[in-house]
Amino acid sequence: MKIKGTCFEPSSFRDPEGFLFFYKSQLYRQINQKGKNNFDLLINSGLYKKLIEKQFLIPHAEASLKFAATKDAYKIIKPQPIPFLSYPYEWSFSQLKDAALLTLEIQKIALEHNISLKDASAYNIQFIGYKPIFIDTLSFEKYREGEPWTAYRQFCQHFLAPLSLMAEKDPRFNLLLRDFIDGIPLDLASRALPLTTKLKFSLLTHIHLHALNQKRMVNKKVGKNKYKMKKLQMIALIENLKSTIEKMKIKKFRTEWQKYYHFMNYSNKAFEYKKFLIKNFLYKIKPQSVIDLGANEGIFSQIASQTGAYTIACDVDPFVVEEVYLKAKNDKNKFLLPLIIDLTNPSPSLGWENKERKSFTERAEVDCILALALIHHLAISNNLPLSLISQYFARLGKYLIIEFVPKQDSNVQILLQNRKDIFDEYSKEVFEKVFCNHFQIIERKKIKESKRELYLMKRK
Numbered sequence: 001m002k003i004k005g006t007c008f009e010p011s012s013f014r015d016p017e018g019f020l021f022f023y024k025s026q027l028y029r030q031i032n033q034k035g036k037n038n039f040d041l042l043i044n045s046g047l048y049k050k051l052i053e054k055q056f057l058i059p060h061a062e063a064s065l066k067f068a069a070t071k072d073a074y075k076i077i078k079p080q081p082i083p084f085l086s087y088p089y090e091w092s093f094s095q096l097k098d099a100a101l102l103t104l105e106i107q108k109i110a111l112e113h114n115i116s117l118k119d120a121s122a123y124n125i126q127f128i129g130y131k132p133i134f135i136d137t138l139s140f141e142k143y144r145e146g147e148p149w150t151a152y153r154q155f156c157q158h159f160l161a162p163l164s165l166m167a168e169k170d171p172r173f174n175l176l177l178r179d180f181i182d183g184i185p186l187d188l189a190s191r192a193l194p195l196t197t198k199l200k201f202s203l204l205t206h207i208h209l210h211a212l213n214q215k216r217m218v219n220k221k222v223g224k225n226k227y228k229m230k231k232l233q234m235i236a237l238i239e240n241l242k243s244t245i246e247k248m249k250i251k252k253f254r255t256e257w258q259k260y261y262h263f264m265n266y267s268n269k270a271f272e273y274k275k276f277l278i279k280n281f282l283y284k285i286k287p288q289s290v291i292d293l294g295a296n297e298g299i300f301s302q303i304a305s306q307t308g309a310y311t312i313a314c315d316v317d318p319f320v321v322e323e324v325y326l327k328a329k330n331d332k333n334k335f336l337l338p339l340i341i342d343l344t345n346p347s348p349s350l351g352w353e354n355k356e357r358k359s360f361t362e363r364a365e366v367d368c369i370l371a372l373a374l375i376h377h378l379a380i381s382n383n384l385p386l387s388l389i390s391q392y393f394a395r396l397g398k399y400l401i402i403e404f405v406p407k408q409d410s411n412v413q414i415l416l417q418n419r420k421d422i423f424d425e426y427s428k429e430v431f432e433k434v435f436c437n438h439f440q441i442i443e444r445k446k447i448k449e450s451k452r453e454l455y456l457m458k459r460k
Helices: 034-045 047-053 092-114 152-166 172-179 186-192 195-199 201-217 231-246 267-285 298-308 316-332 377-380 386-396 408-417 428-435
Strands: 006-008 018-022 027-030 060-063 075-081 115-117 127-128 131-134 141-142 289-293 309-314 338-339 365-369 397-404 439-446 453-459
Touching: 006 092, 018 298, 027 034, 034 047, 034 141, 047 092, 060 309, 092 115, 092 127, 092 152, 092 172, 092 231, 092 316, 152 172, 152 195, 152 201, 152 231, 172 316, 186 201, 201 231, 267 298, 267 365, 267 397, 267 439, 267 453, 289 298, 289 408, 298 338, 298 365, 316 338, 365 377, 365 386, 377 386, 377 397, 377 408, 386 397, 386 428, 386 439, 397 428, 428 439, 428 453
Parallel strands: 289 309, 289 365, 309 338, 365 397
Antiparallel strands: 006 018, 018 027, 027 075, 060 075, 115 141, 127 131, 397 453, 439 453
8 A cells, every 4th residue: 555645666666575765756765574684684784884885885864664655664764866867778888897896796795794686687786977886775685505696697687798799799789778678688699799709618608508508498397496506606606707797898999979079170279268168157057967968078078077066978979988987987086977878869768667767858857958069960960950959958957058060160061061951940040049949048159269159048
């Protein structure tokens, strides 16, 4: 029975031991009576304290049972909020790799407390800036000597399979996780991987033979598992998976957007002036959250994060997102989260009733949108009407910092050189008129030594 005033989180229906819910816009987690023993074990064993000290697990505060969403509540906890929810199919190679290594490290530490992860879903990980953190307090159970790791298959499907495909084939293979939200099937990964991976012992074992064994077990009767795994063997398994993943690297090849700023048509003076203007606009409006659409190498995302705004750097190119993430990680920047987002085809709503995983648009409402050197790509390369672009931006952000790139600009001329110019409406005058349907222009500045103009707008 649902208590009045609560709203269940749609992604949290799978675990009978508890669930997430909202009450007056505050996120809570209910531990059901069924989850009592495992939750108490996590807390009383010292594992919770250890993982919190290492910043591996999201901390929580205990709340009153008066907030209980249903009558079978054992405890109510209030987890620390995540600034922005992201999903594995939006992560770069190294983000998914770091999430995998964190999961393995948590399992190893848990075993020291005679506890084990009962699932190893990639959705149990979120990022706070560059730092991955485990968010599912109910993923822990008592370790039972001799039993194999329950979450092994899930780990291979959610982490090892996509990482192997990204490393051995192409980093865009992580997009398969949009179709397979329960992880990439191992038989599919086995067929898609190069034959040479069968010569690599770890991939042979964890992907190819694992897939073959799953196929063999399909028509067998379900019975008691006769396979026994001692704790030392489980630790060895974890170490082998860890070593395998640590060695993985993506192959480098040039993409359209890599080194974009090295071939831009700005003079150094114009580019520095553009950075100066954006910084001034940001300090003027003081946003707490920013999304940089088409962030490329993340130069302006970094500027936004340095003002104290939690900044999402979005780009379609997995290589530039990888570079932005590695730089944020090197700088220990907890205010910058890079994500792979195709703005013309952003992440949709997925899962049961299309509610388990929220669309990018549902998650993306922020204080300020950066749309720099972007509008000509949307309007001309993708034939998007200015009215639709304006409407979408108004849905995402209260403020908008946008750069208008006129037809006379050399980059626009490049876009038009092999196609008929059908874009009669693409002009500064029409741009301002259309965007003023949704925004008020607060300030406009011409970028020195450039044909471009920078606008600061506020949603009406």
